[in-house]
Amino acid sequence: MNYHNVEFERSFGTSDQLPASDMPEIAFAGRSNVGKSSMINKLFNRKQLARVSAVPGKTATINFFHADGIRFADLPGYGYAKVSKSEKRRWGELIEGYFSQERDLRLVFQLIDMRHAPSADDLMMINFLIDHEVPFVLILTKKDKLTAKAQKERLRKFQTELPCAGQITMIPFSSQTGDGIEDVKEIIAEIEQDCAEEALYEDQEEPEWVNEPENE
Numbered sequence: 001m002n003y004h005n006v007e008f009e010r011s012f013g014t015s016d017q018l019p020a021s022d023m024p025e026i027a028f029a030g031r032s033n034v035g036k037s038s039m040i041n042k043l044f045n046r047k048q049l050a051r052v053s054a055v056p057g058k059t060a061t062i063n064f065f066h067a068d069g070i071r072f073a074d075l076p077g078y079g080y081a082k083v084s085k086s087e088k089r090r091w092g093e094l095i096e097g098y099f100s101q102e103r104d105l106r107l108v109f110q111l112i113d114m115r116h117a118p119s120a121d122d123l124m125m126i127n128f129l130i131d132h133e134v135p136f137v138l139i140l141t142k143k144d145k146l147t148a149k150a151q152k153e154r155l156r157k158f159q160t161e162l163p164c165a166g167q168i169t170m171i172p173f174s175s176q177t178g179d180g181i182e183d184v185k186e187i188i189a190e191i192e193q194d195c196a197e198e199a200l201y202e203d204q205e206e207p208e209w210v211n212e213p214e215n216e
């Protein structure tokens, strides 16, 4: 993937505005302030592609980007306490709406803060992904804020704090230092490869008449 080719598509405030899924998609989910927009900016090497804010709860929309035939969806952050009930409802509608649509969703990067035990909302989201068999990778953000010793300790604790921890791919990540970004790009490259192979297979599929018996 040429990460320079990224284009911002649009922001959506309600799920019924979302266009039909016409491209393979990769989504970024996680609670407000966990670092979704920062990760997207790091990935595409742009400072302001996805807006980053010190004020949690700023991204209350689903934002679509695309690059080289793959769509990236920045989902609204959940779990921020200081917003009105109606805002919370709107976020819930957006996230639930997104996941209930027939979308060509290939992977969710589920972000959790590496410094803390997963919140109740994080666990609800992770259990949702497991229950609905949505493929996901866990991105452990803000790695730079922990000492090497504390990182090791958190990784050990995640093993008991997370459901199915043994089967989950976890990538310690920092959008400040770029730690983990190569692993993330490798995963995206694998998805690209799968999509390219599928396209090739579709092109090569034999027309139906080839298999018709002769001289009937």
Ligand SMILES: Nc1nc2c(ncn2[C@@H]2O[C@H](COP(=O)(O)OP(=O)(O)OP(=O)(O)O)[C@@H](O)[C@H]2O)c(=O)[nH]1
Pocket: 030, 031, 032, 033, 034, 035, 036, 037, 038, 039, 051, 052, 053, 054, 055, 056, 057, 058, 059, 060, 076, 077, 078, 141, 142, 143, 144, 145, 173, 174, 175, 176, 177
């Ligand atoms: N030290 C450090 N700070 C980070 C990292 N990632 C994000 N931050 C900071 O955390 C804050 C929130 O980051 P965002 O990227 O806006 O978080 P978000 O998940 O997009 O938040 P919402 O849009 O509210 O859902 C900002 O002040 C970032 O600078 C990281 O890896 N290391």
Ligand SMILES: [Mg+2]
Pocket: 036, 037, 038, 050, 051, 052, 058, 059, 077
């Ligand atoms: Mg954001």
